[in-house]
Ligand SMILES: Cc1ncc(C[n+]2csc(CCOP(=O)(O)OP(=O)(O)O)c2C)c(N)n1
Ligand code: SF4
Ligand code: SF4
């Protein structure tokens with residue numbers, strides 16, 4: 001499947017949240033996370049959660065839309081999102 | 092529509108890995124968000140790190156240059172623009188970014204600020220406006236709102252705040268914009284534009300200090316103060332159709348001015364040329 005067609009599928013999945021596939025992969029560097037809660041509070045799809053020590057954990061990886069709110073607003077460069085390749089999603 | 096792919100972890104190429112991380116700022120402080128926006132703006136402009144200088148005074152915001160691998164100067168409180176003016180005069184080709192707190196830029200450094208704007212010297216002044224003196228514990232600053240409690244205003248503040256962006260426009264800056272740490276993509280865009288301006292460019296980055304002024308006034312946690320930025324701001328366009336009453340207490344975001352006026356170091360080069368021509372004439376006639 002060519003990339004464009006794959007992207008189309010992802011866009012369609014966006015309309016059906018139940019069947020949504022992950023589009024972003026979240027990485028957290030716990031040593032740099034201060035547990036401020038900004039990313040948890042503002043993640044539009046509830047991917048993130050604060051763990052027992054206050055630091056962030058990825059509770060629902062499948063819900064990440066790769067909007068990057070967390071990455072752009074983390075004051076500590078402690079969270080990153082990489083796009084999941086359309087091919088990976090389709091497989 | 093195809094999503095735009097962006098490189099992640101851009102900052103890794105810009106941070107000084109010899110420094111202690113996590114950074115010194117309180118958990119959730121917006122200063123780190125502004126730092127991220129500056130780094131991405133510089134990266135987007137594809138500037139060489141050696142062609143960029145970041146200069147600060149003293150304060151929480153003043154700690155910013157410590158962490159980045161540009162040419163950096165961490166100077167004295169209020170004097171960042173004075174040091175930056177010196178650097179720009181000898182290295183006019185350099186992109187000089189000056190980061191200041193609102194106290195740094197507008198209280199002790201207020202004269203430097205208006206006169207740098209009046210001269211239109213080619214510096215990018217980024218003022219992180221957290222409405223207070225964060226580092227020293229929440230004293231009122233020139234941008235603290237009327238009525239707020241501060242450690243130096245235990246009965247409520249009675250002075251009018253300076254609107255930083257409007258002040259910079261009146262003082263003659265070539266470029267002036269305001270955004271917030273919530274609207275970080277917009278902030279990044281304004282910073283990139285400001286860096287490219289030939290002349291004095293000001294970006295006011297509205298932030299918060301939840302641990303001093305915020306706590307005193309019970310404005311809530313960092314996420315709560317972040318939400319206030321989202322809910323209390325309007326664009327310049329929206330503000331145009333609002334009454335003065337409706338605009339009260341709102342943060343107006345946008346580009347306030349963007350004009351081409353002669354930049355100071357360019358004009359100074361001409362002075363040097365003229366002076367040299369005159370002396371060579373004198374030598375010839377002697
Ligand atoms: C000449 C001088 N006066 C006073 C101080 C004390 N001082 C240190 S930081 C600061 C104010 C910090 O507020 P601001 O500039 O708004 O930066 P913020 O910490 O809020 O980022 C003051 C008054 C100093 N270091 N030097
Ligand atoms: S925004 Fe950053 S520092 Fe704050 S909780 Fe999230 S990952 Fe941690
Ligand atoms: S990229 Fe967006 S959806 Fe994914 S974790 Fe971050 S804020 Fe949530």
Ligand code: SF4
Nearest residue numbers: 116117120151225300
């Ligand atoms: S004191 Fe205020 S401005 Fe300074 S790091 Fe803490 S939250 Fe930020």
